[in-house]
Amino acid sequence: MARTQGSHSDITGPRIREAALGLFARHGYAAVSMRQIAGEVGVQAGALYNYTPDKQSLLFRLMQDHMQDLLTTYGDLDGFDDPQEALRQFVGFHIRFHLQRPDEVFIAYMELRNLTPENFTEIEALRRRYEDSLEAVLCNGQNTGQFSVSDTKIATLAVIAMLNGVITWYRSGGRLSLDEVEQVYWDMVRKAVTA
Amino acid sequence: MARTQGSHSDITGPRIREAALGLFARHGYAAVSMRQIAGEVGVQAGALYNYTPDKQSLLFRLMQDHMQDLLTTYGDLDGFDDPQEALRQFVGFHIRFHLQRPDEVFIAYMELRNLTPENFTEIEALRRRYEDSLEAVLCNGQNTGQFSVSDTKIATLAVIAMLNGVITWYRSGGRLSLDEVEQVYWDMVRKAVTA
DNA sequence: CTTCTATCTGAACGCCTGTTCATATACGGT
DNA sequence: ACCGTATATGAACAGGCGTTCAGATAGAAG
Numbered sequence: 001m002a003r004t005q006g007s008h009s010d011i012t013g014p015r016i017r018e019a020a021l022g023l024f025a026r027h028g029y030a031a032v033s034m035r036q037i038a039g040e041v042g043v044q045a046g047a048l049y050n051y052t053p054d055k056q057s058l059l060f061r062l063m064q065d066h067m068q069d070l071l072t073t074y075g076d077l078d079g080f081d082d083p084q085e086a087l088r089q090f091v092g093f094h095i096r097f098h099l100q101r102p103d104e105v106f107i108a109y110m111e112l113r114n115l116t117p118e119n120f121t122e123i124e125a126l127r128r129r130y131e132d133s134l135e136a137v138l139c140n141g142q143n144t145g146q147f148s149v150s151d152t153k154i155a156t157l158a159v160i161a162m163l164n165g166v167i168t169w170y171r172s173g174g175r176l177s178l179d180e181v182e183q184v185y186w187d188m189v190r191k192a193v194t195a
Numbered sequence: 196m197a198r199t200q201g202s203h204s205d206i207t208g209p210r211i212r213e214a215a216l217g218l219f220a221r222h223g224y225a226a227v228s229m230r231q232i233a234g235e236v237g238v239q240a241g242a243l244y245n246y247t248p249d250k251q252s253l254l255f256r257l258m259q260d261h262m263q264d265l266l267t268t269y270g271d272l273d274g275f276d277d278p279q280e281a282l283r284q285f286v287g288f289h290i291r292f293h294l295q296r297p298d299e300v301f302i303a304y305m306e307l308r309n310l311t312p313e314n315f316t317e318i319e320a321l322r323r324r325y326e327d328s329l330e331a332v333l334c335n336g337q338n339t340g341q342f343s344v345s346d347t348k349i350a351t352l353a354v355i356a357m358l359n360g361v362i363t364w365y366r367s368g369g370r371l372s373l374d375e376v377e378q379v380y381w382d383m384v385r386k387a388v389t390a
Numbered sequence: 391c392t393t394c395t396a397t398c399t400g401a402a403c404g405c406c407t408g409t410t411c412a413t414a415t416a417c418g419g420t
Numbered sequence: 421a422c423c424g425t426a427t428a429t430g431a432a433c434a435g436g437c438g439t440t441c442a443g444a445t446a447g448a449a450g
Contacts, residue, residue: 012427028308030225034408046410047428055408110305113223150379151371158383161360162353169352176346184345188353192387207397229438241440242398250438392450399444406437414429420422 013051015041020058025103029059029114059111060119066104067126073097078133083141090134091186094163102167131156138193148195159189208246210236215253220298224254224309254306255314261299262321268292273328278336285329286381289358297362326351343390354384
C-alpha cells in the first residue's frame, strides 16, 4: 500500500515537525529514532525523507525557526525610548513567549551540542542577536543613569538566565497566574539593575 | 591477552567514571556508547561491567555523588545567623563550587530525563534539599525584614537560575577574575531580594 | 614453584540505527 | 477513462548498540 487516503505534503510535513519537536523535547535528540517520529505521524520511516534530507536537518530547522520567530516577534515590539519601560517590555515578552513554546525553548538550548559545527554557529549567531538587543536596553539605561550594573554583559546573561528558570517550574493553573509571575520577576529584575 | 600490567580495580574504576563524566558532558548520555567509554580508558567494553551493573547506573552514580558532594560541602559552611551574610556565603559557595565541576553540573541537569523514574525521584529529592536550604535563608531574611521578595519559592529558583548561568560563559583567564564575577553576582542578588 | 583469584579479552547475542530505493498506489489534470 | 506525478511502503544495507560469558592471563598467596 502507498499513499493513504487524503494524505498530502502540506499535512504530513508539519505533522513530522510537531512529532519531532515533542519527542526531541521529551527524550532528547540522540535518544529519539526516525522510526519513533514516523510512528507518531502514522507513517513508515522512509517517508520522512520526502520532508527532510536527514535527522540533523530536522533538528536544525526546528531550532532555526524558533530563533527567527523569537527575533522577529521581539523586533515588532522593540523600540521603547525609556530604558525602564523597554526592560519591562522585554521581561514580559520573554516570559510569555517562552512559556508559550516550552518544547522549542527546551530544545533550543539542550540540543545545541547535537548540532553540526556549521549549524551550531548559525544558531549561536541568532541567540547572540537576541542577547544583544537586551544588552542595548541595559546600556541605554546605564547611560541615562536609570540603571546601575557593574557589567552590562554579565547583567544581560544573568537576567536571561533568571527568566529562563521560569519555564522549568511554571505550570498554568498553578499557584500563581501568568500576570503574577511576570510581576514577581519584573520586581526582581528591576531591583537588580537599579542603583 | 588479559589483565595488562599493573592494572587494578582501584585504578580502572575511577578512570571509567572520569571518562564517562567527560563524554556524557560533551556529547550527552544517549550519544555516548559503552565502547567509547571503554576506549577512552584503554579497555574493552566488557570490562566496564566489572565496575557498573549497566550504563544507567553509571550515569546515576555520577549524579548522585555530585549532589551529595554539593549538599555536604554546603552543609559544612551553612549556619550563619545573619541572613544577609548567609546569602552572601551561599552566592559565593554556589558560584565557586559549580565552576570547579563544570562537567558534573552540566550532567546533573541536562541528563535528568535519561534517568529511570526511580533514579530521577532520588536525584530530584537531593536537588530539592539544596533549594530548600537557600529558601530557608530567604525566609529568615524576610522575617527579620532585611529581605523583601513577593514569593520566597520563586525568588529561590530565580537566584539559583541566575547563578547557574555563570557556568555557561565563565572561562578562567577571561576578562573577569573569579572574585570579580562573585562580586558582580552578589550585587545583583542582594539588590534583587532587598526592599 | 604452584595455586588461586581478580581482572580483562574477544567473540557473540539479538536488536536497533539512519538512510536508500525499487515498487506500489491514490489523486489531479486532461 | 487514462496518464503522470506526488507520496508512501517495506525491505534491505552496513554498522552500532548494551550486555553476557567462556576463556586467558597476571599477580598475590602459600
